[in-house]
Amino acid sequence: MRASLRDHRASVLVAALSSAFGVLLLEVTGALSTLVTADDIGRHAAVSVSLTIVAFVFLTIAVYVGAIVTTNTFATIIAGRTKTIALLRLIGSSSRQERRAVATEGFVVGLIGSALGAVAGVAAAFGAVRTMVGTGLIPDLAYEFFPPVLLVPVSIVFLTTWLSAWIGSRRVLQVTPLEAVGASQELSRDESDSRRGRTVAAIVLSIIGIVILVLGVLLGLVSQLGVLVGVVGGILSFTGLVLGAHLFMPTALQLAGRLMGSSAEARLAAANAVRYPERSSRMTIGLVIGITLITMFAVATQTFQDMIHEAMRADPQMYQGVDGVLSVLVTVFSVLIGFSALIAAVGMVNNLSLSVLQRQRELGLLRALGFTGGQVKRMIVVESAQYSIAAVGVGLLLGIAYGWAGAQALLGSIHGSPGLVIPSVPWLLLVLVVAAAATLTAVASVSPARRATRIAPVVALAVDS
Numbered sequence: 001m002r003a004s005l006r007d008h009r010a011s012v013l014v015a016a017l018s019s020a021f022g023v024l025l026l027e028v029t030g031a032l033s034t035l036v037t038a039d040d041i042g043r044h045a046a047v048s049v050s051l052t053i054v055a056f057v058f059l060t061i062a063v064y065v066g067a068i069v070t071t072n073t074f075a076t077i078i079a080g081r082t083k084t085i086a087l088l089r090l091i092g093s094s095s096r097q098e099r100r101a102v103a104t105e106g107f108v109v110g111l112i113g114s115a116l117g118a119v120a121g122v123a124a125a126f127g128a129v130r131t132m133v134g135t136g137l138i139p140d141l142a143y144e145f146f147p148p149v150l151l152v153p154v155s156i157v158f159l160t161t162w163l164s165a166w167i168g169s170r171r172v173l174q175v176t177p178l179e180a181v182g183a184s185q186e187l188s189r190d191e192s193d194s195r196r197g198r199t200v201a202a203i204v205l206s207i208i209g210i211v212i213l214v215l216g217v218l219l220g221l222v223s224q225l226g227v228l229v230g231v232v233g234g235i236l237s238f239t240g241l242v243l244g245a246h247l248f249m250p251t252a253l254q255l256a257g258r259l260m261g262s263s264a265e266a267r268l269a270a271a272n273a274v275r276y277p278e279r280s281s282r283m284t285i286g287l288v289i290g291i292t293l294i295t296m297f298a299v300a301t302q303t304f305q306d307m308i309h310e311a312m313r314a315d316p317q318m319y320q321g322v323d324g325v326l327s328v329l330v331t332v333f334s335v336l337i338g339f340s341a342l343i344a345a346v347g348m349v350n351n352l353s354l355s356v357l358q359r360q361r362e363l364g365l366l367r368a369l370g371f372t373g374g375q376v377k378r379m380i381v382v383e384s385a386q387y388s389i390a391a392v393g394v395g396l397l398l399g400i401a402y403g404w405a406g407a408q409a410l411l412g413s414i415h416g417s418p419g420l421v422i423p424s425v426p427w428l429l430l431v432l433v434v435a436a437a438a439t440l441t442a443v444a445s446v447s448p449a450r451r452a453t454r455i456a457p458v459v460a461l462a463v464d465s
Contacts, residue, residue, distance in 0.1 A: 008109045011073050015113020015161045016120065017342055021062040022153025023121025027145065029055040031129055034141050053224060053410065057231050063156050064235055065289060068242060070164035072282055074106065099166070106165020114158040118150065202244025209237025213405055220409030221419065230409040234402055238292075241398070245285055246277035252390035253280060259389065260382050265375050268366075269383035273390075280387070287391035287437060288398070294433050295399020296406065301330055302424035303407035307417060314416030377450065384445035385438070392437050400425060 029052075085098050126145050132138045209232075216230025241248075250273075257270030273280050312319040363376055371379075404423035411417060 008073075008077070008105060011070055011106075011109045011161070012113045012116070014069050014073065015110055015157055016117035018062055018065070018160075019114040019117025019154050019157040020121040020124070021117075022059050022157065023118050023150050024125050025055060025058050025062065026147070026149055026153065027121065027125030027129075030147060031125070031138075031143050034143055035138060053227055057227060057406070059153060060231055060235070061293075063153065063160055065293065067160040067164050068239075068289060069286060070106075070109075070161050071167050072285055074102065074165050074167075103162065103166045106162045109165065110158040110161030113161060114154045117157065118154045122146070122150070198243055199247065202240045202247065205240030205243065206237050207240075209233045209235070209240055213237060216409045217405050217412070220412035222413050224410055224413055226412065227406060227409040230405055234405070238398070238402075242285060245281035245288075249281050249284055249390065249394070250274040250277050252394055253284075253386055256386045256389035256393070260386055265379040266382050269379050269386060272379075272383055273386050284387045284391040284394075287388060287441065288395045291392050291395025291433065291437060292399040292402065295396050295430060296403040298426050298429050298433075299400050299403025299423050300407045301334070302426045303404055303421065304411060305330065306424045307407060307411045307414075307421060310418045310421075311411075311414055311416035318415055377446075381442065381445050384441045388438050388441035392434050396430065396434075 088098060089095065122145060129138070129143055129145075133140045211233070213230055213233030216226045216228075216233050218226070219229055220226030253273040254270070257266075257273060260266040260270060308319070366376055366379075367373070400423055408420065412419065
């Protein structure tokens with residue numbers, strides 16, 4: 001496991017984005033608090049409370065997403081190093097030594113990524129505020145750019161990256177020296193389904209999380225603190241879904257596979273997508289996270305605005321001046337949503353590229369059996385499209401549910417609130433998101449597919465994968 005940081009460029013980028021996201025969020029929240037305090041709307045305690053709660057929720061989500069994507073990335077890297085690990089085991093290295101080596105990589109990745117992100121976040125916040133002051137968009141007030149609280153997201157990102165490397169490296173403990181002389185491969189569907197401990201944990205976390213999420217929505221009808229309960233429920237339930245992805249993603253992939261046609265490449269792509277559920281889950285979970293995040297925030301923001309406007313119609317005097325603050329919040333959080341989506345997109349592209357490159361032996365066998373380079377390339381693109389369709393479908397459903405729950409838990413108790421509402425879905429934005437996801441997946445699959453198909457069949461079959 002003495003690999004260089006070259007394998008972890010995406011992991012460093014994810015850590016840096018997570019750190020920058022958290023730092024920028026605190027900087028923006030601090031600037032908004034300064035603006036609100038200087039404005040008449042600042043007399044409403046509910047505004048400050050809402051701002052603080054939303055900042056905490058976004059920070060928690062940013063760190064959580066970074067941790068999930070980093071764990072997934074390390075798991076993908078370990079899957080590609082199975083034979084190397086087995087060779088080291090064969091010559092005397094222990095599984096614990098190899099796992100410690102991976103944890104050390106995570107330590108370095110977290111340290112570099114969190115530091116780079118902190119610098120980038122402060123610089124971006126300073127530049128944005130000074131630009132808006134210079135153009136007259138906001139008044140020149142005593143904005144603070146280096147509060148001690150900035151150490152919180154930086155430290156959390158560093159620790160979660162380190163922990164993610166340790167969790168993602170658990171596959172090392174399962175590698176045996178015999179795999180050095182045999183053909184190591186991913187777990188089959190039957191082998192994945194037989195891992196009852198993980199399956200039970202996934203189901204229990206999902207059920208508990210959903211129950212807590214519902215309680216958060218109900219508590220939100222009497223207190224804004226309901227959203228904090230909802231966040232806990234959302235994290236637990238989504239963690240359960242990530243752990244149990246091998247249970248439901250094959251079904252989603254099978255449904256998507258039916259849309260791919262009946263050509264040899266399409267049929268083989270459909271079979272490949274469900275043959276090894278863990279590999280498919282790792283490749284799709286990044287896109288699922290991205291679509292879920294964007295949809296969640298889009299639905300939450302739209303529902304948030306609709307609920308505020310309903311409350312304003314009920315008591316215009318109470319909410320006088322809120323429109324300006326609401327517009328700023330929507331703009332700021334739209335940018336922060338982009339950060340979350342970028343974190344997930346980086347993880348998805350990295351995992352897709354790594355997975356294709358790690359399948360050179362499999363691709364070489366297809367070439368030896370008569371598949372042309374063009375057919376193999378089309379198979380990979382179709383397979384990627386299948387992943388995209390399945391991930392987008394799952395992400396849209398989860399995002400709408402989580403987005404509605406978040407807005408409802410936060411604003412269900414405000415003065416003039418209409419109570420329980422139906423989700424407000426910005427369909428045009430979601431159509432653009434689906435198109436972007438399809439484009440991203442296609443672009444991410446073309447380059448590694450071209451690189452893999454350039455290798456002669458005999459050479460590919462000799463590659464340790």
